[in-house]
Amino acid sequence: MDDVRALRRFNRYFTRRIGVLDDHYLGQDRPLGEARLLFEIGDGASLRELRSRLGLDAGYLSRMVRALEAQGLLRVSVHADDSRLRFAELTPAGRTEVKEQNRRADKLAEGLLGGLDERQRGELTAAVAVAERLLRLAGITVETVDGASRDARDCLAAYAADIDGRFPEGFDPAALVRPHEVSGDRGAFVVAYEEGRPVGCGALRGLEPGVGEIRHVWVRPTARRLGLARRILDALEHQAVARGHELVRLDTHAVLTEAQAMYRACGYTEIPRYDDNVYAAHWFEKRLR
Incomplete structure (x- = not known):
């Protein structure tokens, strides 16, 4: 529980x-929610995308959109490529407010950093980067889906x-696994x-x-x-155990040096060729507990 208390204490501070x-966030005449919504709209976004990105209830988002629309800060129209979607974009007044919001936010950040020397600023920046990476990873879910989904x-x-x-x-998509190979009792696809979007x-x-x-352990750029590739690999190993496998194997291309390093770090041992995959140059296996 010490980690939970520490995170909550940091959040409060x-x-x-x-x-x-x-x-009146940043001294402007609106709360953080509305200010953040204006910022996220940027060059334009569908309400569905905004709801997913910000994790907002549809009704709450709709109320904020109507309020900002009434103030002349944004307009809502039908999406040009999909008539089922509503598209929000900033008006000139909205863009002016976001520009001022960014100026004030920069000033606030500069004030927070003002009491630190260059070394301490670098230390804080590195710590923030680590915190963001780990919080993103913590927020990602790995789910088993049907191979034909x-x-x-x-x-x-x-x-x-x-x-x-x-x-x-190059790569021929014909070499990809077939849905029936990675579904049901025969296999698994994760x-x-x-934030609701597939990223690996x-x-x-x-x-x-x-x-x-x-096969095909992959993460979007x-x-x-x-550290998501390791999460995916771990999920697949658990699926293998659930299906009674005592051993898992995999192969990888010569140019994928980062994948080779990850497999070795995760307990995989390089072995002789076990398949006829024309794209493979290294073969690995791991005995599962």
Whole structure:
């Protein structure tokens, strides 16, 4: 419980220090919620995207949008590419307010840093980066989905496009796992979600009795360097244990040096070739407890 108390103590201190509790955030005539909504709209966003990004109840978001619209700070219209979506964009007055909001926020941050020397500023900046990375990772969920689901197929398509650009010889999507191989008793497909959006995936399929194979462990560029690939790998290992596998194997391309390092760090041992994957240059296995 010490970590819980420490995090709560920091939350109380920081929210008070930056004025979150004030109905006039940054000295402007609105609370933090409305100010943040204006900031997030930026160059325009659908209400569905804003609701997901900010984690807001649909009714609460609608009330804030109506209030800001009545003040002439934003306008709502039908999305140009999807008539089912409502699209919010800032008016000139809204852009002016956001510009002033950014100026005041910068001034507040400068004031917070003002009592620190250069070394201490660097230390604080590094600590904030670590806190953001870990909080993002803590907020991501890894869920098992059907291998034929839209999220699974979209992730695999993005994975294929990513490595096609990284492999010198390119990548043929025909080499991807089939939905029936990674669903039900035969295997598993996991998707990592951040704020409702898929940001990574991985697959498990059976090779032979007691042996599973991990495939396509992938994280979107925007969610890399969080430690998410290890979370996905761990989830797949748990799926393997649940299916009675005592051993898991995997392979990787020669250019994916970061993947090779991760597998070794996670207890995988390099072994001789066990498959005919034309893209593989290294093969690994791990005995599961």
